[in-house]
Amino acid sequence: MPLSDVTLDHALAALATGHPGPGLPVRIAAPDLRPWVDGNVVRGAWSFDAPVPGPHVAVVALNHGNEISGAILLDRWLRAGLRPVAGRLSLIFANLDAYAGFAPEDPTASRFLEQDFNRVWDRDLLDGAGRxxxxxxxxxxxxxxxxADVVLDLHSMLWPSDPLLLVGSQAAEGMALRLGAPPLVVSDPGHEAGRRLIDHIGQLGRHGVLLEAGSHWERETVALTETVALRMLVLNGLLPGAVPTAASCLARVTSTITARHADFRFARPFRGGDVVAVAGTLVAVDGELEIRTPHDDCLLVMPSLRTAPGLTAVRFAKFMD
Ligand SMILES: [Zn+2]
Structure with a gap:
């Protein structure tokens, strides 16, 4: 599902101006979540039990407050009265407070309020005194x-990239591959800047799968989000039907490049999903350090064309047979 050239142009123009946000068009409407804020378990979280036992699947939207495609989907499902035929379905609006600040004029600003919600899932942090x-x-x-037995965490992307599923544990790889959409599954140990929700779920021996469904504010991103989330419910028996078999491929992250200098620059505007054929190809320069591909046929996972010291700039991954 390639992004339109318009989106790429906007991203590159934004790169040139130094602010990635306002250049990107918002083509989807942020839903009114007031009917769902109270929840029926805790604030912003809805849970429905089926009469028949089965796994508990939690679908999480708004882990990042500006990634609204998942919220559009959960709003749609709640309004439609979607209920599981087996097991338990939880629909969770995670960072409601950040989402409250979402503004199409500056849509990147509402990613979080004080810290990245997807970097706090460390037991010491969760149990600690930090606020x-x-x-x-x-x-x-x-x-x-x-x-939850399964957590599907719904995200979208700022920089041009093919959609993908991210998993942090081997147990989740098989489940992600069986979804069949998007066709690329990336097994990724995580970020230096902190632990993700899927890492925490994986550590508990459950299945944590993160969907990066495409560009943040495009209609096709919402469509893919719905496809993948429905398949996850079908795959786990919460909805009737069968998941179509499709060819997926697995890539494992071989190295995560964390920026060290403010002048981190890519050698060219790579897009996520690019495969660099030859080992040793220059990808970026970080201060004095040249970043080169560590192996042939190196998959670039979500290059962040504008990054900052301490943040993940790109991940390199190798395709598995
Ligand atoms: Zn995200």
Missing amino acids: SSELRRARVLRPLLES
């Missing part, structure tokens, strides 16, 4: 999320 809007929210949602 932030995101830590408070994570502590509220933690019991519900920890009771």
Whole structure:
């Protein structure tokens, strides 16, 4: 599902101006979540039990407050009265407080309030004395999320990239591959900047799968989000039907490049999903350090064309047979 050239142009123009946000068009409407804020478990979280036992699947939207495609989907499902035929379905709006600040004029600003919600899932942090809007929210949602057998975490992307599924544990690889959409599954140990929700779920021996469904504010991103989330419910028996078999491929991250200098620059505007054929190809320069591909046929996972010291700039991955 390639992004349009318009999106790429906007991203590159934004790169040139030094602010990635306002250049990108917002082509989808942020839903009114007021009917769902109270929840029926805790604030912003809805849970429905089927009469027949089965796994507990939690679908999480708004882990990042500006990634609204998942919220559009959960709003649609709640309005439609979607219920599982077996097991338990939880629909969770994670960072509601950040989402409250979403503004199409500056749509990147509402990713989080005080810290990245998807970097706080470390037991020491969760159990510790630290305080932030995101830590408070994570502590509220933690019991519900920890009771899930499967967590599907719905995200979207700023920089041009093919959609993909990210998993942090081997157990989740098989499940992600069986979804069949998007066709690329990337097994990725995570970020230096902190642990993700899927890492925490994986550590509990459950299945954590993160969907990066495409560009943040495009209609096709919402469509893919729905396809993947429905397949996850079918795959786990919460909805009737069968998941179509499709050819997926697995790539494992071989190295994660964390920027060290403010002048980190890519050699060219790579897009996520690019495969660099030859080992040793220059990809970026970080201060004095040249970043080169570590092996042939190196998959570039979500290059962040504008990054900052301490943040993940790109991941290199190798295709598995
Ligand atoms: Zn995200």
